[in-house]
Amino acid sequence: MGVIDEEKASDNGYVPPLRQIQVGGTTEPISVAERIQEPDPLLQQEEVPYFDDTQPEWFEQIMRTESLSISFGDKKAVKEVSLPVNAGEVLALIGPSGCGKTTLLRSLNKLVDLTPTAKREGRILLDGTDTDLYDDTYLRRRVGMLFQQPNPFPMSIFDNIAYGLRERGSKRPRKKELEPLVVDSLKRAGLWSEVKDILNQPALALSGGQQQRLCIARSLAVMPEVLLLDEPCSALDPISTSIIEETIVELKDEIAIVIVTHNLQQAERVADRVAFMYLGDLVEYGVAEQVFNAPQAERTKDYVRGDFG
Amino acid sequence: MATSRKKQAQARARKKKVRTPGLWSLSDRIGVFLAWAAGLSLCVIAAVITLFMAWKGLSYLNLDVVTQSPEASLEQDKTGGFLDPIIGTVILTVMGAAIATPIGIGTAVWLTEYGRPAPLARFVEAGVEIIVGAPSIVLAIFGLLVFQQGFMAPFSFTAAGGEVFGRSFFAAGAVMSLIALPFVVGGTREALNSIPKHVREASYALGKDKASTIRRVLMPSARSGIATGATLGMARIAGDTAVVVVLLGASLQLAPEGGLPVIDVLKGTGSTLTSYVFQNSPAGEGNAPEKAYAAAFVLLMIVVGLNLAVNWIAKRGQHKWV
Numbered sequence: 001m002g003v004i005d006e007e008k009a010s011d012n013g014y015v016p017p018l019r020q021i022q023v024g025g026t027t028e029p030i031s032v033a034e035r036i037q038e039p040d041p042l043l044q045q046e047e048v049p050y051f052d053d054t055q056p057e058w059f060e061q062i063m064r065t066e067s068l069s070i071s072f073g074d075k076k077a078v079k080e081v082s083l084p085v086n087a088g089e090v091l092a093l094i095g096p097s098g099c100g101k102t103t104l105l106r107s108l109n110k111l112v113d114l115t116p117t118a119k120r121e122g123r124i125l126l127d128g129t130d131t132d133l134y135d136d137t138y139l140r141r142r143v144g145m146l147f148q149q150p151n152p153f154p155m156s157i158f159d160n161i162a163y164g165l166r167e168r169g170s171k172r173p174r175k176k177e178l179e180p181l182v183v184d185s186l187k188r189a190g191l192w193s194e195v196k197d198i199l200n201q202p203a204l205a206l207s208g209g210q211q212q213r214l215c216i217a218r219s220l221a222v223m224p225e226v227l228l229l230d231e232p233c234s235a236l237d238p239i240s241t242s243i244i245e246e247t248i249v250e251l252k253d254e255i256a257i258v259i260v261t262h263n264l265q266q267a268e269r270v271a272d273r274v275a276f277m278y279l280g281d282l283v284e285y286g287v288a289e290q291v292f293n294a295p296q297a298e299r300t301k302d303y304v305r306g307d308f309g
Numbered sequence: 310m311a312t313s314r315k316k317q318a319q320a321r322a323r324k325k326k327v328r329t330p331g332l333w334s335l336s337d338r339i340g341v342f343l344a345w346a347a348g349l350s351l352c353v354i355a356a357v358i359t360l361f362m363a364w365k366g367l368s369y370l371n372l373d374v375v376t377q378s379p380e381a382s383l384e385q386d387k388t389g390g391f392l393d394p395i396i397g398t399v400i401l402t403v404m405g406a407a408i409a410t411p412i413g414i415g416t417a418v419w420l421t422e423y424g425r426p427a428p429l430a431r432f433v434e435a436g437v438e439i440i441v442g443a444p445s446i447v448l449a450i451f452g453l454l455v456f457q458q459g460f461m462a463p464f465s466f467t468a469a470g471g472e473v474f475g476r477s478f479f480a481a482g483a484v485m486s487l488i489a490l491p492f493v494v495g496g497t498r499e500a501l502n503s504i505p506k507h508v509r510e511a512s513y514a515l516g517k518d519k520a521s522t523i524r525r526v527l528m529p530s531a532r533s534g535i536a537t538g539a540t541l542g543m544a545r546i547a548g549d550t551a552v553v554v555v556l557l558g559a560s561l562q563l564a565p566e567g568g569l570p571v572i573d574v575l576k577g578t579g580s581t582l583t584s585y586v587f588q589n590s591p592a593g594e595g596n597a598p599e600k601a602y603a604a605a606f607v608l609l610m611i612v613v614g615l616n617l618a619v620n621w622i623a624k625r626g627q628h629k630w631v
């Protein structure tokens with residue numbers, strides 16, 4: 001991301017409209033209070049107000065939530081969150097623990113729906129379509145997820161990657177047919193050189209960092225358009241962490257990434273945009289540099305400063 | 310030299326300090342001593358049993374007794390061996406485990422992964438608990454009742470008067486599977502419960518449904534737990550006497566029924582090592598104590614072997630998620 005043109009950015013506090021091409025780096029951080037006062041940006045369909053040649057990347061909005069609320073029984077974990085996810089970008093969800101980051105993330109591929117007590121209000125759109133119209137299994141093929149703990153399945157490295165590709169029923173593709181995809185996924189996850197000779201060995205014998213990259217490869221194999229990461233490095237050592245961060249940055253060109261992290265330095269290293277959550281509210285959303293260097297909301301200021309000392 | 314001795318003295322002093330008298334109250338110390346003594350005497354008892362059985366058993370064990378069929382005779386020399394009881398034990402053990410394993414896996418998967426309708430799940434759990442607690446003689450009598458019903462006629466032989474005998478390898482194997490079932494259910498449930506939730510979710514996150522998650526992720530993960538449970542169940546079956554006495558009858562040799570191969574054996578009566586030991590011990594009628602010791606030793610080896618297998622499987626099959 002380039003440097004923000006603050007003067008121009010400050011006078012067009014808009015929410016990126018759905019399905020509209022928009023230029024990266026121009027969205028200023030908006031506090032929720034401001035957002036709510038605005039007319040519905042979806043109805044408004046305003047033109048892209050700002051174009052900057054120095055930032056020639058074009059971003060398409062791949063997902064968004066609309067007034068999404070999630071509660072567990074009486075407890076509201078996510079409150080009225082409207083958040084866009086852009087293709088070609090890394091979006092970081094930050095905030096103190098328990099503020100609803102994981103819940104928001106898990107709602108994007110409807111894993112939250114597996115919790116019997118969870119109740120959802122509001123909409124989640126994927127590529128402009130309400131995800132309620134999709135089958136859960138179809139949605140989850142398009143929106144992949146990586147977990148806090150590396151969790152390869154107790155099978156060989158090859159079979160772990162191939163697992164998502166194999167369909168149920170009689171038409172199980174043969175190993176030969178799957179091989180190119182498996183190799184490609186491992187390469188994209190940056191693991192190929194380390195495992196190319198041990199594809200048939202158990203995945204659980206790999207190191208923690210390798211396991212996590214294997215899980216990335218496993219997700220990539222089903223060709224998702226969005227990849228959700230829930231504190232993917234919290235169980236890893238610093239070296240594995242930086243390898244994964246590199247992988248994330250490399251992947252963002254092909255796939256939209258949403259990463260939950262409580263590590264602000266990590267968010268600064270990998271994120272293009274940042275959403276700050278507090279007690280279930282989306283307090284601030286904007287370009288990473290701006291959220292970190294010139295946060296608008298008081299809560300964001302406190303949090304960002306507190307963490308940076 | 311001098312300094313090192315000083316250091317040693319210091320170290321000794323430090324050690325002494327740790328063992329301050331009065332740190333443990335008298336009753337605590339007596340308790341610890343009793344626990345320690347109980348553990349030690351258990352070890353001694355186990356060692357005595359094993360050594361005694363090995364000494365007695367090995368002195369009477371030879372190739373003849375394990376390759377010859379038993380014969381009825383008042384003289385011990387002419388009573389033959391116990392090949393048929395060995396075969397009987399193997400048949401019952403394999404049969405019981407073969408029936409119990411799929412049913413047990415299914416029950417465990419349903420209880421752990423679905424558990425609904427909840428009242429039914431609790432009912433099934435209670436049922437499994439009752440089977441664990443029930444003396445096998447009770448299960449055996451119940452089995453006899455069931456297998457003597459007219460519709461169970463294909464599983465044993467029918468007497469001239471039309472009465473269904475109700476005793477056969479089928480009947481004994483079915484009830485033996487009940488004895489093994491709780492072990493399979495327990496082993497599988499424990500294995501499934503030890504798989505972190507996020508492993509299941511990782512499968513769902515790849516767009517897989519519950520059925521493929523269970524089949525392709527949970528089952529491979531639970532394999533060693535299932536094997537452990539099944540093997541423990543087999544050890545139980547091999548050692549059970551009541552079911553054999555009530556449901557297998559006490560024919561010395563395998564007594565096939567009907568003409569079909571294999572089926573005829575399963576439909577007929579026979580004996581196992583446990584019933585053989587019982588019959589030939591001084592407590593029974595056979596009065597061939599030497600053969601009984603040898604058979605008991607073989608039985609002990611089978612059960613110990615199965616338990617060693619359990620340890621081996623459990624150690625090898627552990628999947629460790631971070």
Ligand SMILES: Nc1ncnc2c1ncn2[C@@H]1O[C@H](COP(=O)(O)OP(=O)(O)O)[C@@H](O)[C@H]1O
Pocket residue numbers: 072075076077095096097098099100101102103104115117
């Ligand atoms: N399965 C659940 N059942 C009940 N409450 C939950 C559940 N998952 C999360 N919560 C609650 O929702 C809130 C947000 O949790 P979470 O999304 O995990 O926060 P974060 O990831 O930001 O630490 C917390 O207060 C937590 O207690």
Ligand SMILES: [Mg+2]
Pocket residue numbers: 101102103260
């Ligand atoms: Mg979390």
